[in-house]
Amino acid sequence: MTRHEEHDDAGGRVGRRPRALKIVGLTLAGALVLGAAAAGWAYRHLNDNITSVDIDSALGDDRPARAVINPATTASADASPLPSGSLNILVLGSDSRSGTANRELGGGDSSGARSDTAMVVHIDAGRTKATVVSIPRDTLVTRPSCPLSSGGATTVAYGAMFNSAYSVGGPVCAVKTAESLTGVRMDHYLEIDFSGFARLVDALGGVDVTTGQDIDDDKSHLHLKAGAHHLGGKRALALARTRHGIGDGSDLGRIELQQTLVKALLERMAATRLLTDPARLYRVADAVTASLTTDTGLDSLSELMTLGRSVQGLTADQVKTVTMPVVTAPSDPNRVIAEEPEAGDLWTSLR
Known part of the structure; x- marks a missing residue:
């Protein structure tokens, strides 16, 4: 031994x-x-990334009624209850945050904030179907009086561009103006800035899109031949922003490209098995949360994860994209107004 x-x-x-x-x-x-x-550390980091605004407290009770909430459902006896009621979410794409990354991608500083993209995402009860309604930013609306975080309120403005609401009163005024225009209660608010969108696309490994015509836009620095393309974050953002190199140069042509990108992102997320690739999942989560502003109902990682789990069965094929019906504004050929009764009928279907 x-x-x-x-x-x-x-x-x-x-x-x-x-x-x-x-x-x-x-x-x-x-x-x-x-x-x-x-x-x-990762959880705390992602959680701390999120910026939130208490929209419910700011707007109070003078708002459209909430939809009837369905009881939560569970996939199995061991699963946590998941909400299954319908939801309406105002989603804005903006250049609201200052910083080198945003400036390099065409964003301005926070004092010159604009909401370049506005969509109302309606998720049906059961959360297996959704409708994404784009609101042209050039739509002329009656902008209601909005409370300001510094105290006081903005004045009512008639014939104002829809995207001016964000400029004068931030997320609170954007939500109030959207609710005034649509008569639909916005259950949640999500905003992502330029750099965040580009980082998200890059974290997913790019997106595949097909354009039906050549795009030649010096302002967005985008030049694409008609056909299929694999785009990284910077070019995907340029595609979302371009308007001068397509169609008649109006916001309506850009909206079609944005809707194409929404479908492409959903398809890419479905194809990229994030749950089996923790490193990529973290990069995607970091890209999203670092550039995200939400209402207080979605201002934690656990709340965002619950929302994500509740719509995990939603595929690109089950998402319908439409644009609010509009006509040229009588007062300005470069602006549009809601076309009635078609626009009203559309919003009624989402209540």
Whole structure:
């Protein structure tokens, strides 16, 4: 028996193996502790990324009625209850945040904030179908008086462009103006800035889109031949913003491209198995949360995850994209107004 060996109580030998197993066990335990710490740090980091606005408190009760909420459902006895009622979410794409990344992508500083993209995302009860309604930013509306975070309120403005609401009163005024225009209660608010959109596309490995015509727009620095393209974040953002190189140069042509991108992103997310690729999942989550502003009902990672889980069965084929019916404004050939009764009928269907 060597000096490294000992007898156990049964007379057998125990030597280096138990000692080695102890080392392995300690190493695994340490790795688990470090893994848990890293996971905890990642969760806190993603959670802290999110900016929120208390829209419900700011607007009070003078708003359209909420839709009837269906009881939560569960996929199995072990699953956590998931909400299944219908939802209406105002989604804005903006250049609202200052910073080098946004400036390089064409964004302005926060004092010159604009909402370049506005969509009302309606998720049906059961959360297996959705309708995305784009609102042209050049739509002339009656902009209601909106409370300001500094105190006081904006004045009512008649014949104002829809996207001016964000400029004068931020997310609160954007929501109030959208509700005034549509008569639909916005259950949630989501805003993502230029750099966040570009980072999201890059984190997903790019998106595949097909354009029906050549795009030649020096202002957005986008030049594409008609056909299929794989776009990285910077060019995908340029596609979402271009308007001068397509059609008649109006916002309606740009909206069609934005709707194409929405479908492309959904398809890419479905094809990219994020749950089996933790590193990519983290990059996607970091890209989204770092550039995200929400209402207080979605201002935590757990709330966003619950929303995501509740619509996990929603595929690109089950998402319908439409544009609010509009006609040229009598007062200005470069602006539009809601076409009635078609626009009203559309919003009524989403209540």
